[in-house]
Amino acid sequence: MQAMMSNNKPHLSLWRRWNWLVWLIIVAVVYVWAIGGLQFTGLQESAGSVSKSIVHGLVNPDWKYVYNGSGEDLVSLILQTLAIAFLGTIISSLISVPFAFWAARSEKEHYRLRSGSGKVVLTLIRTFPEIVLAIMFIKAVGPGSYAGVLAVSIHSIGMLGKLFSEAIENMDRGAEEAIVSAGGNSPQVFMMATLPTIMPEFISYTLYRFEIAVRSASILGMVGAGGIGTPMIFAIQTRNWPRVGIILLGIVVMVLLIDSLSEQLRKRLI
Structure with missing residues (x-):
């Protein structure tokens, strides 16, 4: 037995030594x-x-x-972009809560099928990019901010x-166990233990998602879903590069301010 183990050791050490090369x-x-799959056509x-x-x-x-x-100026359209991102994030954060409890794993064996189905549904929702959702909603409700809000909210x-x-x-289950041991029922456990424990993380994730939604809303206008992206695509098509420059500068300033404010708020929550 010891001879067999000693014979296997050189093979294991050899693999550990050269696995990086593989x-x-x-x-x-x-x-x-x-x-090799790319076709380089050169410069015009x-x-x-x-x-x-x-x-x-x-x-x-x-x-x-x-x-x-x-x-239709820069300030007005940036405010419209922020409104699309904010409203889409708020709607999605509220709708996501029941989906989250549906998809969350539980220690109980009979809840695993429920959790698995919830994760599959959330994965299917994330499969559609926001730009594709925006085009679909534009066909359904027409171009404008409404389609942008729907695209951001569904994807989020x-x-x-x-x-x-x-x-x-x-989450830490200590508070839940304490209330249950004191005779608390399920609604009391949820309101006094579960919700206060998970709420800071929920708000932090929502702020982080809002940062991403601001960037997405800036692009969705390029397909007609409202916001600052609409004049930017028009300026690019007409080669109005000074207009493109001021729009890009406005987007950069907006994103930097949102990121800085969101970071400060998340630091206070966690």
């Missing part, structure tokens, strides 16, 4: 396969002049577009539901 070869093969003859025009427009933005009182349900369910699975 993984390196696998990664190299994948990279070669991926690069006008690439140089177009690039100069883009750079010149980006470094010389159209400051007059910041605010002109027309309702899949992500927030997953994060909420993980928070429920990993």
Whole structure:
């Protein structure tokens, strides 16, 4: 028996010594396969002049577009983008709560089928990208902010539901056990123990999702779902690079402010 174990040890030590080389070869093969599948057509003859025009427009933005009182200026459309992201996140955070309890694993054996079905549903919801949902809702309800809100909210349900369910699975059960031992019933356990324990994480995940929704809402307008993306795609199509420059600058400032504010709020919650 000892002889057999001693014979296996060299094989194990050999694998541990050279397993990195095996993984390196696998990664190299994948990279070669991926690069080989790309077709490089080269640069167009006008690439140089177009690039100069883009750079010149980006470094010389159209400051007059910041605010002109027309309702189609940068400030107004950024506020509309924030409204789409905020409303979509609020709707999804509320709807995600029952999905989260549906998908959360339980120690009881007969609840595993329920949890598995909930996770499958949330995965299916997350499968559809927001841009695809926006195009579908535009066909259903018409172009505009309403389609953007629906796209953001539906896609966010899949992500927030997953994060909420993980928070429920990993929560500290000490407070629940204390209330049960004191004679508390299920509603009392939920209101006095479960909800206060998971609420900070729920709010933190919602703020994080709002950051992502702001970026998504900035892009959804490019397919007609409202927000700052609509004038940006028009400016790109007409090669109005100074307009593109001021819009990109506004998006960068908006995202930085939202990220900074959200980070400060999450630090206070957790």
